[in-house]
Each structure stands twice: as C-alpha cells, then as structure tokens.
Amino acid sequence: MPFLSSLPDNAGPPNLFKRYPEIYEAWAHMSQAMMNGPSHLSRGERELILTYAAGVAGCEFVYTAHAEVAYQLGIERGLVEAMLTDLDTAPVSDKLRPIMQYVRQLSIAPGGVTQAMVDAVMAAGWSEDVLHSAAVICARAAFMQRLVQGFGFATTTPEVIEKHAIKRVENGYVNLYSVFKKNQP
Numbered sequence: 001m002p003f004l005s006s007l008p009d010n011a012g013p014p015n016l017f018k019r020y021p022e023i024y025e026a027w028a029h030m031s032q033a034m035m036n037g038p039s040h041l042s043r044g045e046r047e048l049i050l051t052y053a054a055g056v057a058g059c060e061f062v063y064t065a066h067a068e069v070a071y072q073l074g075i076e077r078g079l080v081e082a083m084l085t086d087l088d089t090a091p092v093s094d095k096l097r098p099i100m101q102y103v104r105q106l107s108i109a110p111g112g113v114t115q116a117m118v119d120a121v122m123a124a125g126w127s128e129d130v131l132h133s134a135a136v137i138c139a140r141a142a143f144m145q146r147l148v149q150g151f152g153f154a155t156t157t158p159e160v161i162e163k164h165a166i167k168r169v170e171n172g173y174v175n176l177y178s179v180f181k182k183n184q185p
Helices: 013-019 021-036 043-056 060-072 079-085 097-108 115-123 128-150 158-171
Strands: none
Touching: 013 021, 013 128, 021 043, 021 128, 043 060, 043 079, 043 097, 043 128, 060 079, 060 128, 060 158, 097 115, 097 128, 115 128
C-alpha cells in the first residue's frame, strides 16, 4: 500500500505522472529518447542495463518491470537473474561484461567508478556515446527507484508486469501513458 492515503492501493508511477504531468511529461520524452532512440546499444541491451542497475540497487519494482521488457525485446529469459547472482560467470558477452561491471559500480557506489572501469568499456570496443548511455540509463533506474520506494509502491503480479511490458515495447515511454498521448502531434 502506498504511503499517501490519496493514492489507491495499487498505485504506481502513472498515478504521479497524471497528478504532475508538467514534471513527468519531460521525463517520459527523455526516457523515450534514451531507451528507444538512436543508439549503438539495442533496445534490449538498454533495458538489460536498466534492469541490472535496478536489481543491484535492490529495487524489486523497477527490476521486475524492466526485466520483462528486456525479455520481450529478445534478451534471454533468466539472464538478469544470472547476472545478479554472479556477473563474472553469467552468460554475458565479453563485449557487454565491462559495461555491466561499470553499471554495477555506478548503481551501488558511484564514487567507486574508476578510470580502469571506463578504460575496460572502451577496450571492449564501445564508444563514449555508449558509456554515456549506460550512465544515463543508470540515472534513470535510480530516479525510478527513489520514486517507487519513496511513495511505497508495491510490485504487482507477474501477469500485470507482462501486460505492461508488452505495452511498453509497443508504445514506448511517452505513448504508454494516456496523460501524455493527448499532447502528441
């Protein structure tokens, strides 16, 4: 049950989006650009980064919601769980592993990010743009974690999570919410 009595028992971020569209519409557009816009990372890889960032930070709500989106986008089911158990032995490509090591550090103790971590990402063949994407996706995960945990939003059922994930894949981050659809050209 959310912490605010004005919110329904099954409240989630969309309740805040509707209440404060002047804040969250810009957030939805930024999320759309970072998660679905042009990138050297696939949409699935970006959702994997967001999911892993939320998972290592201990946010079940964001982790479960975005894991299902990643799986709907073709990421192998169970990969995130394997990464959370042991990133070093998880079936992650050698190219993607340094990004995930960077994401883990940035998510749990940002002050511990080192030049060596950034150098490992670059040595794996990634660009500065990809490193930027990884950092802003971690920031998005942290923002949503503060929002859902700060208002006491509970993780929902697997069926609802799957339904929402399919809608997110089909509609993106702006058109997912009716409050923002009306403002679309």
